[in-house]
Amino acid sequence: MSKDKDVDKFAQELQKQILEQIRKRYSETVIDHWQNPRNFRKIENPDGHAKVKGPCGDTMEMYLRTDKENISECGFQTDGCGTTIVCGSVATELALNKSFIQALGLVSADEILKRLGGLPQSDVHCAQLAAETLRRARAN
Template sequence: MYTEKILDHFTNPRNLGVLEDADGIGVLGDPGCGDYIKVYIKVTDDHISDIRFQIAGCPAAIACGSAMTELAKGKSIDEAAEICDADILEYLGGLPEEKAHCSNLGAGALQNAIINYLVKALQQQEHVTVI
C-alpha cells in the first residue's frame, strides 16, 4: 500500500516541531475534525533556511508534511512557492488514490507560510522612513 519512502517519512518525520522564531507561519485543515498542519519557515537571504511542521493526521499526511519540508529547505522563496502536491507525490513515489489528497496539506500550508512571510516583510518595509 505505502512505499518504503512513505513509511520512512511517517516513522521518522523530518523537521517535526515548532520553530519559535519563525518568519512565516501557515496552516491548513481543520484541527477539530480532520487532518491539520501548521508550517513554520525561517528565511535568510531570500531562502528557506529552516522549516518545521506540526501535524495531526494519518500516516500519509505525516509523510507528505515531512516530504514537503525536505523539498522546501534551502530553496528560494520563489522556488518554494512553486512546490505543489504533484511534487510531493513524485518525491514519495506516489500514494494510494484514496490518500493522494494528503499531499495538498503540505503544499498548501507551505504556500500559506510564504504568504504570511511576504505580508510581514511588506508591512515592515511600509514602516521604514527614508530620509
C-alpha cells in the first residue's frame, strides 16, 4: 500500500472514531447542525445586529432583516466551538419567519436545548449565548 493510501486510511479511521465518540455525547440533531450549520453568514445592512461575548470567551454575532413585522432573514457568525455553532444555527431557524415578539418568546436557551435533544451541562452556556445574542439583535 502506498503512503498516500495509508494516510487516507488512517484519516478515515480516525474520523470514524471521532464521530463514534461524538454520537455517545450528542444527539443526531446536534451532529446534523454541526456538520451542516444553517444561516451561518453575515447579512449586509441588517435591521438588527448584536455581538455578544459569552462566559467561555466565544463571540457570536447575529444579523436580522425584517419584512414588515417578521424576521425574513437571520444569520450568525461565531468564533466559537462546534456547540456554539450548533446553537446559533438552531436559534436562527427558530426565529425565521416569526415576528420579533414571537421569536423572543420562542428562542430561549431552554427551547434551543429542547430542539437539540439536550446538551452536556458543560455546553449549556452555548444555548444561552445564542438566545441572548438574538435578544440583543432585536434591541438594536
